[in-house]
Amino acid sequence: MDSAAADGHSGPGPAANPLGHGPVLLLTDARLADGRVVDVRISGDRIQAVGTAGSLGPLPALPGTPTATTGARIDLKGYLLLPAPAEAHAHYDVAFSAALPTPPPETPADLTRRVTEAALTSLGYGATAQRTHVRIGDVHGLRRLEAVLTARQALRGLAELQAVAMPRLLTGRAGADGRAQLRDALKLGATAAGGCPELDPDPAGYVQVLLEAAREADCPVDLHTTGADPVQLARLASALAPLRPRVVLGPCGSPAPGAATVLATSGVRVVCLPQNGRCSGLEGRAAEQRPGLLRELLEARVPFAAGSGSLRDPANPVGRADPLEAAYLLAAGGLMAPEAAYDAVANQARAVLGLPPVRVDAGFPAELLAVRGDSLAGALAGGHSRLVVHSGRVVSRTSAVREFADTVVLALPRQSGSTGGG
Structure with missing residues (x-):
């Protein structure tokens, strides 16, 4: 190929x-x-x-x-x-790092090369618009974000690349660096504010700081959450209400019963990651006692997008960043028609990125x-x-061109199309 x-x-x-x-x-x-x-x-x-x-x-x-x-x-x-599909949730700053030493080298040139290669890989599969989540603060500073922004400029005219700035901590004395880095990141050109509130000692406080920064920068919010606690998820959705519909939650990988009902009434958009195994529910009809996320979202009529998540990084060393593979996984369990599965990686994913439908x-x-x-x-x-x-x-x-051995071809009836591409 x-x-x-x-x-x-x-x-x-x-x-x-x-x-x-x-x-x-x-x-x-x-x-x-x-x-x-x-x-x-x-x-x-x-x-x-x-x-x-x-x-x-x-x-x-x-x-x-x-x-x-x-x-x-x-x-x-x-x-x-x-x-064209879109990539709704990626982590290009760690792409292709599964085989690298730990921690991987993070020179500006190396980071930019890996981000650019990741974006081009996704583009080759069809994703003309892409959103990547980028760690900022701590030992990372703004290096990773700067690499993404450099790659974004280099890719102008080839693909649209968005960056979500993700500080680890935002509250208390320990979060002072994260608060400053988040505002600097949004001024530098990050598309959205994000992160994982569950990693902060004060998740509610984390969300409030993030919302204030997003309002100041007039940008959307794209947060990581497992959805494991429906009460906490309801509080999170309520806190994010002022920015609806410019709010995205994902990957929502291990939701508790009732989480989908909360999401259905929240007005926020949801992203799942079938290629990372973080789209519970791909077990299909066999899950009678505990329906997975996919079934819950469908039953609650929650519109959701699918992303790829990892591209050969430690979270998924064989991640491919192929939107059609994500759609295939959504449809393979029999709970979604191919048309709905493809829509999850196409127009639903574009909606996550704030782009018009196609x-x-x-x-x-x-x-x-x-x-x-x-x-x-x-x-x-x-x-x-x-x-x-x-x-x-x-x-x-x-x-892609497919060729067969002569012994196989000669044994078959002569037909047009006995060799071809896929």
Whole structure:
């Protein structure tokens, strides 16, 4: 499998500046999730028109496939065209650290390299918008955040990268450094204020300090919580009420009974992490005594997003940061249809990031993922070949080719498609 991300104006597809004022791009013969085969015309950073195949008029045709540079028109025959997913909850400052010494090296260059590589990995899978949580304060200072912000600038035009500043302590004398670092982080350019109140000796006080800093900076709040204590969760949700709907809670990995009811009435958004095993409920229908988080959220009608969490760090040494894998895990238990599972990593995840929804329809942002397959279920089961559009520009491509040994091929009836890509 070969994956590449565009750099400057050298990537696949027509060049466009980061503001999206680029030439027209025509995607032809793309299959949508509802089964329709359409052409999609993109102008700048918006979808201009969607019509039946061949109905949008000719554009200059250049030879090639979605895995090669093809100019103004790209043939997507054999591909499913979807709204691009988003990464709702990542930890890029520790990405690829599972095999590194403990503690891992944290020079500015090393941190920036790992953050950038993590963001490009997620982009290659289709996530054109991403949010990473970053430790600040203590021995870390603002080094990790500065690395994320440097990577964000380098990735401008390729992907949108958001940073959540996470101090460990905020209350009492021990939290003085965290309080100062949080305000500095938000002034420096962090997108949101976050952290884990349960790690502070005074969780309620932690939330109040965080809210004050968020109000001053006019930014959203994205907090870690297990949801293990529904009473504490209710207090947390009540304290966060003034900032609704700009509040996110996750990963909510081990909620107590009744937690989903609290979340349903709180008005906050919820993120779970199926790839980290922190989405209790993937055990599916067998859990009769203690339904898991997924079932509880569905029964309580709580809208939730799914994120990846770890990318080959100590929490998950084999984490992949693939939104389609997260959607697959949500659907695999049979509790969610593929469409709902994909929505959790696409528009629900975009809502967590405060971004507008995407549909393959005129007027919507040109944030798209083309994946090899003829159905959403098939794409979630193993769509490896992918083409990613951000702000109307093709920014990443992944090509997978499958070959069989001659002895196997010769033993099979001769058919077209006996070898191919996934």
